[in-house]
Amino acid sequence: MSTATLAPAGRANVVANTLTIARRNLLHIRANPEQLVEMTVQPFMFLALFVYVFGGAIAGSSREYLQYALPGILVQGIAFTPFTTAIGLNVDFQRGLIDRFRSLPIARSAVISGRIVADGVRIVWSILIITGFGVLLGFRFGGGVAGALGALALVTAFGLTMCWFMAFIGITARTTESVNTWGFLIILPLTFASSAFAQPETMPGWLEAFVNVNPLTSVIDATRGLMLGGPVAEPVTESLIWLAVITAVFAPLAIARYRRRI
């Protein structure tokens, strides 16, 4: 039998393999079109509810609150997008697909990186949707084109970082239910106990202390600064350090778990 048609597994193939897996994951949206609705309608609902329900109470007017809250809601939305990474990897393990991939002469990292590239596409989509709705409701950029693009780049980088963390959760958890449980238990407090929806100064001291060390606060402050035209040097630096640290910890952990999980 001829095996001559198989290309050697080199660096170029890692990229090709990653793209093949990414394409496969994006094709899944077609089988579950509700995913697209979820990715599109949900952020809009969230944005509208927060701004019009809490806006007046928190900031005096919903218009003013929109300016404050949009960057926070954007980061919060993107913090949840990588759940698809976790659930997807978990289901692939349970269905035996990972065994098939691992028995192929392909780069082992391609299965995870392909998943993350696909989720990168979802992340960019969600960012554009949330920001677009924000503009529609009256959000105005104060930081110029450079600031806006910088904010989008930073939030995308944040989303990809969260993908590594969620990949770790998805590979470690035995069932999709426990992926959901752990994911929500960790992500939900991180997004609310941050500067996303309210000024940390208004919170009790112990919570304010937590909010100030929460990596999401740095990312939200940096995004806010870039979008509105405020101070950016410190929060952007902090954010980049956090993202680098989280990736440096969870990417190797996720890959190690991936290799070892039976």
Next chain:
Amino acid sequence: MTGSHRNHQLDRLVDRGWVEVKPFRSKNTTRERGAGERPVSVGAHPDHAENGNSLALSQPRGKLGGDNERERETKVTISAIEAEGLVKTFGKVRALDGIDMVAREGTVFGLLGPNGAGKTTAIRVLSTLLRPDAGRASVGGYDVVRQPKQVRRLIGLTGQYAAVDELLSGHENLYMIGRLLGLRAPQARARAAELLEAFDLADAASKLAKAYSGGMRRRLDLAASLVGRPRFLYLDEPTTGLDPKSRLALWGMIRGLVADGATVLLTTQYLEEADRLADEIVVIDHGRVIAAGTPEQLKTRVGGQVLQARPADPSDLAATERILAAFAGGEDDIYTDGQLVTVTVDDRSALGQVVRRLDDAGIVVDDLSLRRPSLDEVFLAVTGHLTQDESEPDHDPQRSRT
């Protein structure tokens, strides 16, 4: 009954040009057949009419024919898959407890054993998915621990559950594997179409796999493991959960692949399957090899003949047992299951004597037979229990079988 299905299916595959009919050589014997006789071993006793023709799946045309045949004969002595003293423990469970085995190239090697015996663990070690704790194994000359990449280039794996992506169509599943294996897009598309046709899935090519029936998923799964034309094909309980018709079709496909020179490592709980397909068998239980050889050797090892009687009146059971026991080799050779008394006998004249004694005792039987032992009896003899009756918990911790 089933034979006509197979014929029909085979004819269709031949008509489409994806399958060629040629003599099947690799099983233990080669018998001459009448001209025009169809290759149907289906439905017959395994000892009869085993070898006919076989399905040769979508090989490059130029490669078929005499060269291939000769090549296979010269390779027959090469050890394709070798394992020595494989040990793998999960916590306290020794899933593999020193497995030795040698599978020759171009044959079907059957790994037989009850649930939890270690079959799946062995397959996972040989496919580089698990590292053994001790021992060594090689596939096509490459070490599974030190040269996993080379091994992966040679193997195709079909696991216990159909590992297909349910949210992709059949074609997309195969196309994806082709691309991952480095085929260019047009080649990958062509290969996918070719395999879908060969596995009778062309009509469902663009349907999502989650809409497939169990048999269709299995076929798609097998097709996926064949995209790279692997030299070594691992089939982990490939027919579990399949209806008889799909099972027969899959057997035909497996024979065809072997006829093309592939080496198949097959695990199964179905003794009949091993008897039909395997050139050599290793029986494992509790992670150890407890018997090895060709199906014929294993049957000979049990020795003698099997005599079975079923009294028409259940109250005659004890008397029937007594009469048959007189011919049994020893205490262990008597086995009663429900109303059926089975003894292993060495004396070929036993049947006649048993008939007379039963008649003298006024016992009417529904069923009385003398035959060679089946692999079931071999299994019973070497493990002390039947596969089907396996009541132990599943030792393989790695899977929740669904």
